[in-house]
Amino acid sequence: MTSSCRRLPHPVLLGPSAALVLLAAVGCTSTDPSASVTVPTPSSEAAAYCRALHKELPRSVAGLERTDPAPRSDLTAGWGDGAIVLRCGVARPAKMDDSQSKAAEADGVNWLLEQREDDGPRFTTTLRKAYVEVTFSAAYAHDATPLAAFAAPVKKTVPSGL
Known part of the structure; x- marks a missing residue:
């Protein structure tokens, strides 16, 4: 470490x-690769999409190697010892009800953008059968380009719809 x-x-x-x-x-x-994250508890349908997504996730994102957080789960993944963390099957963010919410689009996948106070942004997919959340460290506070690495796997494994 x-x-x-x-x-x-x-x-x-x-x-x-x-x-x-x-x-x-x-x-x-x-930069301990065993950094801890909370594992989501999705429905069985969403969990199945998340397991499929887990198999399709890239080995590296933005030049960062994959280092999954603890506890190991098909619902979580990480790159760069916690610089980028993905959680699949999270609850629908309340911010999605806010008409003033900000969004981003990366290669055909729409994401809700939430700025976190003392850290980097959090993005959550919209209009998908399972919500996929990606958080970035402060190093990516003004850089959403790593989202592109998740577009193809999300489109392939998590169907559109609600």
Whole structure:
């Protein structure tokens, strides 16, 4: 496991537990491929689409190698040690009811765009039989181009419709 952290401006002496909490709070980012994500709990129909999607996902996205998060699941995938994370079978985002919501289109697949406050964007497919969510780290805050890597697999495995 490798990590990178911003340095504190002044040296601080802390006990081991407090030091770990403080390091996490000031910006440590882990590149541990076993980073954890919440596995969705879709309907059996959506889960079947997600399993098919999992088999079609690319080995690399935006030059990042695939490093699936823990726990291992056919409903989740990752690239670049958490820089890009996909979850299939997520619940329909409430933002889809907002007429002011932003969207993106990548090679024939439509995505709801949600800007996250202290991280990169989250995209969720629209008008598909299963919702596929892709989150990007802050490094992709203004770059949706990695979505193109998911278009063909989504179109092939997750049918259009509601």
